[in-house]
Each structure stands twice: as C-alpha cells, then as structure tokens.
Amino acid sequence: MNFDDTPQEAEFRATVRAWIDQNAPKELADQLSQSGARKAVSGADFLKTAKAWQKKKADGGWACMQWPREYGGRDATPIQRVIWQQEEGNYIKLSQPFNIGQGMCGPTVMAFGSEKDKRERLPKLASGEEIWCQLFSEPAGGSDLAGLRTRAERDGDDWVINGQKIWTSGAHYSDYGLLITRTDPNVPKHQGLTMFFLDMKSPGVEVKPIKQASGESEFNEVYFTNVRIPDSQRLGNVNEGWSVSLTTLMNERMSIGARVATGFPEVFEFCNNLMLEDGPAIDDRAVRSKLATWAVRTSGLKYTSYRTMSALSKGERPGPENSIGKLVAGSTLQEIATYALELQGAAGVVSDPATADAAGEFQAMLLRSPSARIAGGTDEILRNIIAERVLGLPGDIRVDKDVPFNKIAVKGR
Incomplete structure (x- = not known):
C-alpha cells in the first residue's frame, strides 16, 4: 500500500499544519510531550485549558471532523481525520475530557436521537461546551452489562430512575450522561432494557468519586x-435498549482502541538512554527483541484503526472487529510498563517523579494500565466477541439466555 499523501491530501495537511501552528497553546507543548496529560499540565486548570482548545477547534471547523456540519462537525473524509490527528500531535491529549461524549455518546444520539436532540445537543458536545459520560457498569454486574439492575418505571410522560452505576469516568464534571436501565424484569435480560440521556444535575443524581491507587x-x-x-429523552424503543447499547459499545471499543497509548515511544526512548551493567540497554539483544515486538504491534494497531475509518467512510457502523484494537492496546500498555520497571531493578519501587527514573512515568503507567484492560469490556469479554462475531466460532454456553431476568438465581435469593 502507498501511504504517501496525494496532492489533495498534501494540500489539506498544509492547511491543518498552518492552522495548528497559528492557534495551538504552544506554551504547553513541552508539558504535553510528557506521559500523562493531566500531570503534564501542572499548575493549570486542565478542564479549563481543554475546553478552551476544544472551543477554538470548533470555531475553526476542526472539531469532530467526521460529524455532519449541522451537528458541529466538518463532513471530513476518514483520511482527513487521520491527517488532522497526526498533525494535532500531543495537543490531542487536551481532548481527554471529551473522548467519551464525542466518541461514544454522540454517535449513539446521532443514530437514535430525534432531530431536535441532535441539533441541540451535538454542536455543544463537539465544541466542548457540554461534556458527557456513559452510565453503564454496575456493582453487581461485573462484565455482564445486560445484568444491570438500575430500574426505570413509567410515570405519565416521565420515567422514574432508581439504582446505581459505578466506574463512571468523568461523571464529576459531566453535564449529560447516557444511561441504560431495566424497564421490564419479566423478560430475558437482554430484552428488557431501555436507553436514555439525562442531565447530570437532575434532582436525585449523586456522584461520589472513587480514589484510585495512583x-x-x-x-x-x-x-x-x-x-x-x-x-x-429516550433513545430507541422501550425494551430495545440492548441494540442501542451495541452502537455505543462498538464506538467505545473503536475509540478506546484508537486512543490507548501503548507506551512504546516512551519505552523506546527510555531504552536508548538506559545503561545496564554490560552496556546500553538498546544494544542488548533481549531488549531489542522486546522493542521490535512492540513496534510491530503498535504499527498494527495504527493501520487497523485506518481500516476501520475506511469502513466508516462507506457508511458502515463500527463492528466487532474493533475489539481487537482495544484488547491489544490494553495488554501492550501493561506489558511495557512492567518491563520498564524490571529494567530499572530496585529503583523501580521509587515513584516520586522528582527522584524516580524517567520521572516515574512507568510507575504511573503500570498503575493505570489495569483500567485499560477493563474499561469498555474486559479482555475475556473481548476475546469472546472476537471468537464468536469475527471468527465465527461457537458461542459460550449461556444457561440464562432465555430465562426472565427476575427468575435468574442470585446469591441470597
């Protein structure tokens, strides 16, 4: 394949590069080149800085490139989107608060929302004026999303919601959330679900942050x-929320797989500067073998995401194959962080950026890596999806497949 720019693409790239050169917050360039955007922008209000950059992109016509113009996008082609991402470089880290809304919630609203909702909500989502979260996981459900227990009961023109969600990224600063609920417990669990979007400032919504190991x-x-x-504010038909959620989940896995940093550039630079007992780490055959494996894997992730963009350009929705990118990226991140700490030896236990090797970036990377293998579907769930829906292998045995949700045996009942 020829990955050189066509004359039209080269012209577009020059336009992008000129705009970024003129408008990007260059005072943050050095900090954003470090691992971890939030820690990199030290002494600054990250959310305020991110919103300012997102608003500037939206005003310039560079936000949510693939979205229709009437919804705040640019009607860009997949390759134009790739060129933009390449040229935006480390400034893309400032998009972190908007990834869930723009990558997962927005496409779901676009597919199932009313025209009024799309024109009211999506431009604000694209510009960063509104931030969205995804209210899916529950404490008792684990990886079984369809086992959720948050209830929605009809009351006239409203629905009354009671229950709990957990592991909700960004809920503490989100304006809206995409919420999946159980509306009929008398049918099998995948059939009694309904999707809504809600204002996170609604009476009765309580958000409690979870303290992480980091x-x-x-x-x-x-x-x-x-x-x-x-x-x-219902998305899709009553009790057909599972089909709506699949749109969200496929976009989620595509989004996560495309943006999970594998840590390869950091470990490559680290090995180039690290001295082992018998010489530079980069001269060690075992080290070079590891780096070669990760280089190939990282390259495969990049071109797999390009294949997905090509499918989207044909009007296709993200499919189950996007689970591959998310699965590979999450495990690679953890492998790289673990190996970098092994190379550091006893010094690997020091995590203070002021004294640790590589400013403690691999210690921080290891602490956050498990979440990359859980968010958007655990490794086990993704392997099942790939096996069953991509490779066509027989599905797992599910004893609860045709059992009404309220008849499924649970502990203590």
Whole structure:
C-alpha cells in the first residue's frame, strides 16, 4: 500500500499544519510531550485549558471532523481525520475530557436521537461546551452489562430512575450522561432494557468519586434516587435498549482502541538512554527483541484503526472487529510498563517523579494500565466477541439466555 499523501491530501495537511501552528497553546507543548496529560499540565486548570482548545477547534471547523456540519462537525473524509490527528500531535491529549461524549455518546444520539436532540445537543458536545459520560457498569454486574439492575418505571410522560452505576469516568464534571436501565424484569435480560440521556444535575443524581491507587479520582459511583427523565429523552424503543447499547459499545471499543497509548515511544526512548551493567540497554539483544515486538504491534494497531475509518467512510457502523484494537492496546500498555520497571531493578519501587527514573512515568503507567484492560469490556469479554462475531466460532454456553431476568438465581435469593 502507498501511504504517501496525494496532492489533495498534501494540500489539506498544509492547511491543518498552518492552522495548528497559528492557534495551538504552544506554551504547553513541552508539558504535553510528557506521559500523562493531566500531570503534564501542572499548575493549570486542565478542564479549563481543554475546553478552551476544544472551543477554538470548533470555531475553526476542526472539531469532530467526521460529524455532519449541522451537528458541529466538518463532513471530513476518514483520511482527513487521520491527517488532522497526526498533525494535532500531543495537543490531542487536551481532548481527554471529551473522548467519551464525542466518541461514544454522540454517535449513539446521532443514530437514535430525534432531530431536535441532535441539533441541540451535538454542536455543544463537539465544541466542548457540554461534556458527557456513559452510565453503564454496575456493582453487581461485573462484565455482564445486560445484568444491570438500575430500574426505570413509567410515570405519565416521565420515567422514574432508581439504582446505581459505578466506574463512571468523568461523571464529576459531566453535564449529560447516557444511561441504560431495566424497564421490564419479566423478560430475558437482554430484552428488557431501555436507553436514555439525562442531565447530570437532575434532582436525585449523586456522584461520589472513587480514589484510585495512583491517587487520582477519574472514576465515580453514581446514585439515582427517584430521578425523573422525560420520555422525550429516550433513545430507541422501550425494551430495545440492548441494540442501542451495541452502537455505543462498538464506538467505545473503536475509540478506546484508537486512543490507548501503548507506551512504546516512551519505552523506546527510555531504552536508548538506559545503561545496564554490560552496556546500553538498546544494544542488548533481549531488549531489542522486546522493542521490535512492540513496534510491530503498535504499527498494527495504527493501520487497523485506518481500516476501520475506511469502513466508516462507506457508511458502515463500527463492528466487532474493533475489539481487537482495544484488547491489544490494553495488554501492550501493561506489558511495557512492567518491563520498564524490571529494567530499572530496585529503583523501580521509587515513584516520586522528582527522584524516580524517567520521572516515574512507568510507575504511573503500570498503575493505570489495569483500567485499560477493563474499561469498555474486559479482555475475556473481548476475546469472546472476537471468537464468536469475527471468527465465527461457537458461542459460550449461556444457561440464562432465555430465562426472565427476575427468575435468574442470585446469591441470597
């Protein structure tokens, strides 16, 4: 394949490069080149900085490139989107607060929302004026999303919501959330679900941050106590929320797989500068073998994402093959962080950026890597999806497949 720019693509790239050169927050360039955007922009209000950059992109016509113009996008081709991402470089780290809304919630609203909702909500989502979260996982469900217990009961033109969600990224600063609920417990679990979107400031919504091992609190518990949502904010038909959620999940796995940093550039630079007992680490055959494996894997991830963009350009929705990128990226991140700490030896236990090797970036990377293998579907779930829906292998045995949800045996019942 020829990956050189065509004359039209080269012209577009020059336009992008000129705009970024003129508008990007260059005072943050050095900090953003470090691992971890939030820690890199030290002494600054990250959310305020991210919103300012997103608004500037939207005003210039560079936000949500693939979206239609009437919804805040640019109607860009997949290759134009790739060129933009390449040229935006490390400034893309400032998009972190908007990834869930723009990569997962927005496409779901676009597919199932009313025209009024799309024209009201999507431009604000694209510009960063509104931030969205995804309210899916529950404490008792584990990886079984369809086992959710948050209830939605009809009351006139409203629905009354009671229950709890967990591991909700960004809920503490989100304006809206995509919420999946159980509306009929008398049918098999995949058939009694309904999707809504709601204002996160609604009465009865309580957000509690979860303290992580890294000291940060990016995830949250969210409680719903008699929260009222108008039926006009329902996405899809009643009890058909599972089919709606598949659109979200496929976009989620595509989005996560495309943006999970594998850590390869960092470990490659680290090995180029590290001295082992018998010489430079980069001269060690075992080290070079590891680096070669990760280089090939990282390259494969990049071109797999290009293949997905090509499918999207033909009007296709993201498919189950996007689970491959997410599965590979998450495990690679953890492998690289673990190996880098092994190379550091006893010094690997030091995590203070002021004294640790490589400013402690691999220690921080290892602490956050498990979440990359859980968010958007665990490794086991993704392997099942790839086996069954990509390779066509027989599905796992499911004893609860045709059992009404309220008849499924649970502990203590």
